[in-house]
Amino acid sequence: MQDDEIGEVIGSSNIEFIAxxxxxxxxxxxxxFIKVQSRETIYAAVFNAYTHSLEPNRLAIAYxxxxxxxxxxxxxxxxxxxxxxxxxIIGYESEGAVRYHLPPQxxxxxxxxxxxxxxxVRRLTSQFHFLRSLMSVEKAPRDELIAAAIRTAYAEHKxxxxxxxxxxxxxxKIIGDDYELLSSILRRIQD
Amino acid sequence: MDxxxxxxxxxxxxxxxxxxxxxxxxLDEWYSVEDIRAGRFVVIEGEKSRFFCxxxxxxxxxxxxxxxxxxxxxxxxxxxxxxxxxxxxGTVCLRPLLMTEKDDxxxxxxxxxxxxxxxxxxxxxVGEAEExxxxxxxxxxxxxxxxxxxxxxxxxxxxxxxxxxxxxRSNGIFxxxxxxxxxxTRLMLAGLIHKDRAVNLIFDMHSEYGWQATQESSNGGxxxxxxxxxxxxxxxxxxxTIDPDSARRRGVxxxxxxxxxxxxxxxxxxxxLSDELNLHPTAVESxxxxxxxxxREWLSTLLSQEPEQIKDFADNVGAHPESISALHRKLKRLxxxxxxQKQVHEDAVYRIMEFLxxxxxxxxxxxxxxxxxxxxxxxxxxxxxxxxxxxxxxEQYLATHQPQDKPKQLIITIEEAHKFLxxxxxxxxxxxxIAREMRKYFVSLLxxxxxxxxxxxxxxSQVGTRITALLNDEKDIGAVLTGVSNASxxxxxLASLDSKQQALLMGHAVPMPVVIRTRDYNPAFYSALGYVExxxxxxxxxxxxxxLFGDR
Numbered sequence: 021m022q023d024d025e026i027g028e029v030i031g032s033s034n035i036e037f038i039a040x041x042x043x044x045x046x047x048x049x050x051x052x053f054i055k056v057q058s059r060e061t062i063y064a065a066v067f068n069a070y071t072h073s074l075e076p077n078r079l080a081i082a083y084x085x086x087x088x089x090x091x092x093x094x095x096x097x098x099x100x101x102x103x104x105x106x107x108x109i110i111g112y113e114s115e116g117a118v119r120y121h122l123p124p125q126x127x128x129x130x131x132x133x134x135x136x137x138x139x140x141v142r143r144l145t146s147q148f149h150f151l152r153s154l155m156s157v158e159k160a161p162r163d164e165l166i167a168a169a170i171r172t173a174y175a176e177h178k179x180x181x182x183x184x185x186x187x188x189x190x191x192x193k194i195i196g197d198d199y200e201l202l203s204s205i206l207r208r209i210q211d
Numbered sequence: 212m213d214x215x216x217x218x219x220x221x222x223x224x225x226x227x228x229x230x231x232x233x234x235x236x237x238l239d240e241w242y243s244v245e246d247i248r249a250g251r252f253v254v255i256e257g258e259k260s261r262f263f264c265x266x267x268x269x270x271x272x273x274x275x276x277x278x279x280x281x282x283x284x285x286x287x288x289x290x291x292x293x294x295x296x297x298x299x300x301g302t303v304c305l306r307p308l309l310m311t312e313k314d315d316x317x318x319x320x321x322x323x324x325x326x327x328x329x330x331x332x333x334x335x336x337v338g339e340a341e342e343x344x345x346x347x348x349x350x351x352x353x354x355x356x357x358x359x360x361x362x363x364x365x366x367x368x369x370x371x372x373x374x375x376x377x378x379x380r381s382n383g384i385f386x387x388x389x390x391x392x393x394x395x396t397r398l399m400l401a402g403l404i405h406k407d408r409a410v411n412l413i414f415d416m417h418s419e420y421g422w423q424a425t426q427e428s429s430n431g432g433x434x435x436x437x438x439x440x441x442x443x444x445x446x447x448x449x450x451x452t453i454d455p456d457s458a459r460r461r462g463v464x465x466x467x468x469x470x471x472x473x474x475x476x477x478x479x480x481x482x483x484l485s486d487e488l489n490l491h492p493t494a495v496e497s498x499x500x501x502x503x504x505x506x507r508e509w510l511s512t513l514l515s516q517e518p519e520q521i522k523d524f525a526d527n528v529g530a531h532p533e534s535i536s537a538l539h540r541k542l543k544r545l546x547x548x549x550x551x552q553k554q555v556h557e558d559a560v561y562r563i564m565e566f567l568x569x570x571x572x573x574x575x576x577x578x579x580x581x582x583x584x585x586x587x588x589x590x591x592x593x594x595x596x597x598x599x600x601x602x603x604x605x606e607q608y609l610a611t612h613q614p615q616d617k618p619k620q621l622i623i624t625i626e627e628a629h630k631f632l633x634x635x636x637x638x639x640x641x642x643x644x645i646a647r648e649m650r651k652y653f654v655s656l657l658x659x660x661x662x663x664x665x666x667x668x669x670x671x672s673q674v675g676t677r678i679t680a681l682l683n684d685e686k687d688i689g690a691v692l693t694g695v696s697n698a699s700x701x702x703x704x705l706a707s708l709d710s711k712q713q714a715l716l717m718g719h720a721v722p723m724p725v726v727i728r729t730r731d732y733n734p735a736f737y738s739a740l741g742y743v744e745x746x747x748x749x750x751x752x753x754x755x756x757x758x759l760f761g762d763r
Contacts, residue, residue: 188293189240199277199298206290 025132027105029056032126034109035156037064039133041103045071051168053136053144054107056127060114063136063144064107065153065169067160071103107133108157110150120149138176145173148190155194163201166191167208174209184209219338222253223303230330233267233700234305236337240296244269247303250704250726251365252340257331260310263324263340263348263723267700268304305337306700308723309348324348324722342368348722358402359739360678361714361727370716370727372399372676374408377720378620380675381646381656383628385663385691390680390710393419394732396624396659397440399678404444404572405740409620411572411657412563412597413440414590416581416626421450421574422463437732440574443742449571451563453550453589454578461578467562469575470555471592473511478502480591481510481542483631483639487584494538497530504528511553513539514546548585560596567597567621583630587640590625595641597621598654605652618653628658629665637667646670664690675719681708695724 026048027039037056041047047069048054056062073080080101083090090097112123136144144150154166170187177183188206195202222242228234234255238244247269255262273279275298283290309324324347345368350357357371384399386392397420403409413420422439441448441463449466452458458465478498481488485495501509504527513535516524521539525532545551566573575593577586601618608616625631625642637643645654647670663671664686671693682688688705692698695717701724705715708726717724730736738747 184289185292188289189297192293192297197275197277199275199281202293203281203283203287203290206287206293210287210289 023134023137025134026054027133029058029127029129029131029133030104032129034122034126036067036106036108037127038104038106041069041105044098044101044103047103047105048133048135049168049172051165052172053110053141053169054133055136055140056131056133058123058127058131059125060112060123062109062112062123062127063118063140064109065150065165066105066107067154067157067165069103069105071101074100074102106159108153110153111144118143118147120147141173141176145176148187151187151190151194163204163208167205170205170209219254219341222247222337222339223301225255225305225331225333225335225337226302228305228330230307230327234264234307234330236303236305238296238301238303240300242301244271244301247301248364249707250363252345252363253305253337254340254344255305255307255331255335255337257310257313257335260312260329260331262307262327262331262335263309263311263344264305264307264337265704265724265726266303267306267703270302270304271299272302273299307331311347340366342366345370349725355406356408358399358406359730360398360402360716361729364713364726364728370721370725372402372716373720374403374406377676378403378409378622378655380719381658381670381673382676382678382718382720383658383660383663383671383674383691384678384680385660385682385687386680386714387682387710388661390708391712391714391729392659392661392680393417393424394712395678395680395714395729396420396657397424397437398730398732398736399657400440400572400624401443401736401740403622404440404447407570409622410567410570411622411624412567412594413572413574413624414586414626415574415576415624416586418457418461418463418576418578418581420624421448421576422461438737438742440572443737443740444572447571448574449566450574450576451559452576452578453585454576454580457578457580458576463576465576466566467559468550469559469589469593470550470552470557471559471589472552472555473514474507475560475592475596476510476545476551476588477595478509479639480588480595483591483636484584484587486636487587488541488544490541491534491537493531493534494541497525497528497534497538500528500530501535510542510545514542544584545588548580548588550580550589560593560600563593563597564600567619570619583627586627587630590631590642591640594623594645597623598641598645598652601654602652621654622657623654624657624659626659628656628660629662632658632666632670634667637670643667643670646673663687666690668693676716676721677718679705679708679715679717680713681710682706 027041029039031038111120223236223238226237307327310327311324350371352359356375359369360372421441423436451467452465453469455468482495505512521536522532525535604618631640631642
C-alpha cells in the first residue's frame with residue numbers, strides 16, 4: 021500500500037530539494053522526516069516551508085476576512101497561492117539497506133514526496149549520522165532544526181530517555197567545542 | 212574485548228602515561244568516579260603483557276573549559292547526563308606495579324609476575340582485578356609459605372605475605388600510636404608461629420603478646436579481651452618474665468622468671484643506656500677502667516663500694532674520683548631492679564636457647580618493669596649473648612654442613628625500636644649489628660616502632676618488609692619510605708590510610724606495595740590457627756581418644 025503523496029519535487033540538488041505541497045498550508049512539519057520515491061528512496065528532513073503567491077513579484081493582499089469568509093467570497097485567491105517546503109537529504113535506501121550518505125543522483129523533479137512511516141523514522145534515527153547532515157544546513161537555525169528532528173525521533177523511540185542521552189553524547193562529538201549550541205539544543209529537547 | 216578480558220568488569224582505557232610517572236586512564240562513563248578508591252587494584256590488558264596496577268589518584272577532567280565556566284544547574288538533568296563521560300570525565304592515575312607476559316597464541320599467562328619495564332599500548336582496556344589476579348600475585352594460603360594477613364581495600368580476596376622471604380631480613384611494623392601496631396605485630400607473630408617458619412623471641416614491653424590483651428573498639432573505648440599467643444599456641448609458646456609478681460597478679464602462668472647476674476652486664480650495655488642513665492662520656496671511660504681491673508665483676512664491685520670508699524677505689528683503678536662517684540651514684544639505680552642479682556642459679560640465656568632450640572617461641576614480659584631503662588638493659592644483655600651463641604652455632608654449621616646443626620631462624624621482636632636503633636645507639640647496641648648483618652647468622656629483627664624517623668637511616672634501608680599503619684608526620688613517612696625506589700606516590704597512599712585496621716605492606720615479602728584491611732583478630736582467626744575451645748575442644752579430645760584407643 022502506498023501512502024498519499026504530500027508533495028512533488030520541483031527543484032533538487034544532491035544535498036537538498038524543494039517540493040511543492042499538495043495542499044495549501046499543509047507542508048510536513050519542521051524537523052520531520054520525509055522520503056522521495058525517485059530511482060532510490062531518498063530520505064530527507066524538512067528544514068523550511070513557506071507559502072507565497074504564484075507570481076514571483078506579487079505579494080498577497082490582506083483582505084481582513086476570516087479564512088472561511090475568504091473561502092466563501094474569494095475562492096480564487098487560494099488558487100493563486102502555493103506552499104513549498106525544503107528538505108535536506110540525510111540518506112537513501114539501496115538494496116534494502118539505509119545508507120547514511122548522499123545519494124548518487126539528486127531526486128528527480130516531479131517525483132512524489134511522502135511522509136516517513138514510524139518504522140522508517142526509527143530505522144533512520146537508530147544511527148545518529150543524520151545529525152551531521154542537519155549540522156550542514158545554513159538556511160535554518162541549526163539548534164532549532166536539530167532539536168525538532170530529535171524530538172521527532174524521540175517520539176518514535178517511545179520516549180526512551182536513554183535514547184536522548186545517547187544522542188546528546190553523539191551531538192557533543194559533532195558539535196565539538198560549541199557548548200552554547202549544545203546547551204541550547206538540549207534545552208529545546210527537554211521542553 | 213577479546214577472550215583476555217572475559218568476565219572482567221571494564222573500568223576504562225589507557226590514554227596517557229609514562230613508566231616513571233605512571234599511567235592515566237579515562238574512566239568509562241558508566242563507571243562512577245566515586246567507586247574508584249586510591250589503593251585499589253586494576254588490571255590492564257596490554258597487547259603483549261598484562262599489567263597489574265594500583266590506583267594512586269583520581270581526577271575530574273573536561274575537554275571544554277567553557278563547561279566549567281557555566282556548569283549545568285541541578286535541573287538540567289539531561290545536560291548532566293550527556294556531559295558525563297563525554298565532555299566531563301574522570302581520569303584515574305595508575306601505578307603499574309607488576310607485569311606478566313602473555314602467551315602469543317593462547318593469550319594465557321604462563322609466566323611469573325615481574326617488575327614493570329614498559330607500559331601498555333594506547334587504549335589498552337583496564338578491568339577490575341579479580342580474586343585470581345590477587346592470588347596469582349600474592350600467593351595462596353594453601354601454600355605453607357604464605358600467610359593471609361588481610362584483604363585489599365575493596366575485595367575479599369586474601370592478601371598473603373611470603374613468610375619465607377619475610378624471615379630472611381629484618382622487618383618493621385610502623386604506625387602512629389593507636390593505629391593497630393600491636394595487633395599487626397600479634398597477627399604476624401601468630402602467622403610465623405602457626406606456619407612454623409622461625410622461632411620468635413619477643414621483648415614484650417607492655418605484656419600484651421603472651422597472654423590476653425585488651426582490644427580497643429573503633430570508638431576508642433575498651434571492647435574486650437583477645438587471646439595472646441600462649442593461649443592460641445599452648446606449649447609452642449613459653450612466657451618468660453622479669454616481674455613474676457606482676458604475672459601472678461594478672462593470672463599469667465609464666466614458665467620462667469628471668470634473673471640476670473651483675474657479671475653479665477658489660478660496659479657496652481651501660482654505655483648504650485647513657486641517655487636513660489644520664490651518663491657523661493667520661494663516666495663510660497671510667498667504667499672501662501674498672502672493667503680493666505675487675506673484669507666481669509666490675510659492676511658488682513663498683514656497687515658494693517660504700518660512698519666513703521669511692522676515693523680509694525678510684526685511685527685503685529686509676530680513674531678520677533668525681534667521675535667514679537657520679538658513675539656509682541647513677542648505677543645505684545640498677546640495684547632496685549629485682550631481676551638483677553649478684554648470683555643466679557639458672558642462666559636465663561641458656562634457658563632461652565634451650566627453648567628456642569626446641570622450636571619454642573618465647574615471650575619475655577616486663578610486667579611492671581616497663582621503663583625504657585629496664586627494657587633496654589634486659590633486651591640488650593640477653594640479645595647480645597643470644598647473638599653470640601647464634602654466631603657460634605652458625606660457625607659450627609658452616610664447619611659441618613650438617614642439616615641438624617643448622618640453627619633455626621630466630622626473629623627478635625623489639626618495641627620502641629628507635630631507642631635501640633637511633634643513629635647513636637645503633638652503633639653501640641647489639642640490635643644495630645643484627646639489623647646490619649641481616650640473616651648471615653640466622654638472627655633477624657622485627658622492629659615495632661611509632662617513630663621511624665628516629666631510627667638510623669642505614670638500618671631502615673636494610674629493613675626488608677615494612678608493614679605500615681597510618682603515619683602523619685612527614686618525617687616518619689619519609690623514613691618509612693627510605694630505600695624504596697619511586698616512592699613519591701606511596702606518600703599519598705600512606706597519609707590516606709584509615710587509622711584502624713589498615714596498613715600498607717611493602718618490601719621483600721610482597722611482590723608489590725599493597726594497602727590492606729588487616730585480618731580480624733577474632734575467633735574466626737583463632738580457629739584458622741587450629742585453636743579449639745568449648746564443645747569443639749571436647750569433641751576433638753573425644754576423637755583423639757577414639758583414634759588412640761579405638762571406639763569403646
